[in-house]
Amino acid sequence: MKEYIEQNKERFYDELFSLLRIPSISAKAEHKEDMRRCAERLAVLLMEAGADFAEVSPSDGNPVVYGEKFVDPALKTVLVYGHYDVQPPEPLEKWHTDPFEPVIHDGAIWGRGANDDKGQLFMHIKAFEYLVRTGKLRHNVKFMFEGEEEIGSPNLPAWIRANKKRLAADVCLVSDTTMISEKVPSINCGMRGLSYLEVKVVGPNKDLHSGHYGGAVANPITVLCEMIATLHDEDGRVNVPGFYDKVVELSRADRKMLARAPFDLKEYKEFLDIKDIRGEKGYTTLERTGIRPCLDVCGIWGGYTGEGAKTVLPSEAHAKISMRLVPDQKSGEITKLFAKHFKSIAPKYVKVEVKECEGGDGFLIPISSEAYKAAARAMGEVYGIEPVPSRGGGSIAVLAEVQKILGIDPLLMGFGLERDTIHSPNESYLLKQFFAGMESIALFYKYY
Amino acid sequence: MKEYIEQNKERFYDELFSLLRIPSISAKAEHKEDMRRCAERLAVLLMEAGADFAEVSPSDGNPVVYGEKFVDPALKTVLVYGHYDVQPPEPLEKWHTDPFEPVIHDGAIWGRGANDDKGQLFMHIKAFEYLVRTGKLRHNVKFMFEGEEEIGSPNLPAWIRANKKRLAADVCLVSDTTMISEKVPSINCGMRGLSYLEVKVVGPNKDLHSGHYGGAVANPITVLCEMIATLHDEDGRVNVPGFYDKVVELSRADRKMLARAPFDLKEYKEFLDIKDIRGEKGYTTLERTGIRPCLDVCGIWGGYTGEGAKTVLPSEAHAKISMRLVPDQKSGEITKLFAKHFKSIAPKYVKVEVKECEGGDGFLIPISSEAYKAAARAMGEVYGIEPVPSRGGGSIAVLAEVQKILGIDPLLMGFGLERDTIHSPNESYLLKQFFAGMESIALFYKYY
Numbered sequence: 001m002k003e004y005i006e007q008n009k010e011r012f013y014d015e016l017f018s019l020l021r022i023p024s025i026s027a028k029a030e031h032k033e034d035m036r037r038c039a040e041r042l043a044v045l046l047m048e049a050g051a052d053f054a055e056v057s058p059s060d061g062n063p064v065v066y067g068e069k070f071v072d073p074a075l076k077t078v079l080v081y082g083h084y085d086v087q088p089p090e091p092l093e094k095w096h097t098d099p100f101e102p103v104i105h106d107g108a109i110w111g112r113g114a115n116d117d118k119g120q121l122f123m124h125i126k127a128f129e130y131l132v133r134t135g136k137l138r139h140n141v142k143f144m145f146e147g148e149e150e151i152g153s154p155n156l157p158a159w160i161r162a163n164k165k166r167l168a169a170d171v172c173l174v175s176d177t178t179m180i181s182e183k184v185p186s187i188n189c190g191m192r193g194l195s196y197l198e199v200k201v202v203g204p205n206k207d208l209h210s211g212h213y214g215g216a217v218a219n220p221i222t223v224l225c226e227m228i229a230t231l232h233d234e235d236g237r238v239n240v241p242g243f244y245d246k247v248v249e250l251s252r253a254d255r256k257m258l259a260r261a262p263f264d265l266k267e268y269k270e271f272l273d274i275k276d277i278r279g280e281k282g283y284t285t286l287e288r289t290g291i292r293p294c295l296d297v298c299g300i301w302g303g304y305t306g307e308g309a310k311t312v313l314p315s316e317a318h319a320k321i322s323m324r325l326v327p328d329q330k331s332g333e334i335t336k337l338f339a340k341h342f343k344s345i346a347p348k349y350v351k352v353e354v355k356e357c358e359g360g361d362g363f364l365i366p367i368s369s370e371a372y373k374a375a376a377r378a379m380g381e382v383y384g385i386e387p388v389p390s391r392g393g394g395s396i397a398v399l400a401e402v403q404k405i406l407g408i409d410p411l412l413m414g415f416g417l418e419r420d421t422i423h424s425p426n427e428s429y430l431l432k433q434f435f436a437g438m439e440s441i442a443l444f445y446k447y448y
Numbered sequence: 449m450k451e452y453i454e455q456n457k458e459r460f461y462d463e464l465f466s467l468l469r470i471p472s473i474s475a476k477a478e479h480k481e482d483m484r485r486c487a488e489r490l491a492v493l494l495m496e497a498g499a500d501f502a503e504v505s506p507s508d509g510n511p512v513v514y515g516e517k518f519v520d521p522a523l524k525t526v527l528v529y530g531h532y533d534v535q536p537p538e539p540l541e542k543w544h545t546d547p548f549e550p551v552i553h554d555g556a557i558w559g560r561g562a563n564d565d566k567g568q569l570f571m572h573i574k575a576f577e578y579l580v581r582t583g584k585l586r587h588n589v590k591f592m593f594e595g596e597e598e599i600g601s602p603n604l605p606a607w608i609r610a611n612k613k614r615l616a617a618d619v620c621l622v623s624d625t626t627m628i629s630e631k632v633p634s635i636n637c638g639m640r641g642l643s644y645l646e647v648k649v650v651g652p653n654k655d656l657h658s659g660h661y662g663g664a665v666a667n668p669i670t671v672l673c674e675m676i677a678t679l680h681d682e683d684g685r686v687n688v689p690g691f692y693d694k695v696v697e698l699s700r701a702d703r704k705m706l707a708r709a710p711f712d713l714k715e716y717k718e719f720l721d722i723k724d725i726r727g728e729k730g731y732t733t734l735e736r737t738g739i740r741p742c743l744d745v746c747g748i749w750g751g752y753t754g755e756g757a758k759t760v761l762p763s764e765a766h767a768k769i770s771m772r773l774v775p776d777q778k779s780g781e782i783t784k785l786f787a788k789h790f791k792s793i794a795p796k797y798v799k800v801e802v803k804e805c806e807g808g809d810g811f812l813i814p815i816s817s818e819a820y821k822a823a824a825r826a827m828g829e830v831y832g833i834e835p836v837p838s839r840g841g842g843s844i845a846v847l848a849e850v851q852k853i854l855g856i857d858p859l860l861m862g863f864g865l866e867r868d869t870i871h872s873p874n875e876s877y878l879l880k881q882f883f884a885g886m887e888s889i890a891l892f893y894k895y896y
Contacts, residue, residue, distance in 0.1 A: 027756025196757045205721035207872040211842025214772050215742025216733045218726035229677035273653035276797040278666035285664045294663025298760050303747035308475025309644045309805040311770050312746050322759050324662050349724040357757040394659025424655040
């Protein structure tokens, strides 16, 4: 496929950039129209690449783009999953270029979605185009691109259930994850689940003058901080009763296998510019993100946050809290456990409200499958090294649902790298990964 | 003066509103031009009221409005202090009307600055006008209106030192405080000092994907919360070493006198809609705000605070922290103590930065002075009840400086009420307090 890429590169950039320019931010209601535009553009790209059929299919939220090419009922069917929605670009002031005006420099594509997941799903469309145009396609291929992954795919499971028949396939192929490093290709064989909540601590019914009331009335920011401070114990464990009840403890053998993945603590700390790491006692960094659950405060706000010194004892304080879950923790159960616990620790001088947001279960993928083997062979050929099986710390909530509803395993051929800083300012995607990904996907079809 | 008010009421509103419409927010650099406009308008109002001379005098920050009327060197001289800057209006969505388009309804003036301090300083201009126009003025009067009170008056002390001679006076008259209640007039005989700092906790050098790093890298929001949670001990005391070293403990007799002020805990809790109060063990609510120091978090922010569920392990978290101080705590010393302590409790996996902001010392005013007695008599006549001496929890940082540099005591004749919610949305000023204030001030001149 190398030659085909060389000949069509400029067109690939133009096509991908037409997707990246659309601010399809699912977290913000004001982008509804952008979601539709992005979905329509994707359907056009699928048709141009050689699909028999592609449509923008309504769901109870943002539309799903569905496309297919049917070759022969005797052949295997590959269902490609991806998402066209992106994370909000904030904080905007930290971007070196416009997040929605992609550019190429330093060997990478820069912009929101360059990697996650527009850049990665685009590789699938182009590998497919290559196979169609060169007459090499020996599979039936189906595409399902959703617009709500970044908000936890609240409506895709229902859409999948409603479209179960036409989604029938042998494997669900996904590129929405990272490799361990540029030099070490890896295939994710597990992802963490997610529980996400928003909490609100309400003190007095209005913002107060901190001189007139300070010292006499509970400050909701202070109370929220005190509550958050109790959410981890001294060993770095999440201090919510029942949180670990269903956590699967890995065997020594399994932990040994994971420990084979290369990891350099010094480089890790340098990359992040931190003096020390922090996490659950008794586990390595890769274990802490791969096989252990955790709790993070993703956002906090309250009181006066503008320029200068406003003296106020505010009425409210807020935080967004996410928990990454491992098998067999159930997102729904953990969300309920947290909500109950957080309300129970509220002191009497404040009111606490808890809003349940997105969630999804984690999952594991067997590395003994034909699909895994084909992917390993394909990537081994492109990279010159056998890929390592790894456990991803992130979540693609809906893939556990795909597993349950369609009865097929996902296969995670991700080509992102940590340096791509997805979800952060200056998201990028290395061109060499972009092209190696296309080649690996084309070879996957060859060996599967 | 009642009749004069009745005859000129509409003009008074128009003049005051011309000040209130100018968003003179000292905390925000973008309002520099509004500060100048507001100062110029004030100088015009002083001249129209009968001053011999009024000017907009430059300082190293926002200009000071200075005006005077000289009657006779044998007479006493009153220096009126006020401030024309206002607090930021945020949160804007909680205002029922435009903060900078004042309106009158329900017997009050509504808008930012209606009370603090444009409404209150305006009473002095009108009481002065009345005395001039009716030929009753028997004092020399000087006006000093600054534009940086809400940011801690960083430049006024230097301006006062530079203008020390022309500011010579017998008393510094100020209306920038509240009365205990509508029914109980009171005169503040002490204010708390202030230390204000902004803190920043930095973890990784960029925002991270909370799935890829969550559980393995310290989250700066969590760390900031944990640090803030240690700032009070179990008895509600501020947990900063040395914080209480210089706090003056009041005698039993003094505490008894303060306890004479009316206070209804049930009403207090209902007014704020809180189930319980919180404060330093061993002190009453009035003591906690009047004679005890405290620490509040005035603002906190970090990570993703927009709509929806963004999963991020942020790079930074921030908070604004204010401490209200009592005699003999020195603002400069306490600010240093806090900064040192906060840095010392930073765990090794984050960097902590502390920025010192505004500050000022608290002060006490003798109730045995002639000026106090004249004010008490004036207010007693207007309200029909002898005013109670009280201790204000707020801070007017610069008045301690006035005391030190000019060697004169401030006299705090404040006519605000808690219901005015200064510093908060829907600031207001009751018309009956507005007019009772003018009358009281005019009578003060009579009896002083």
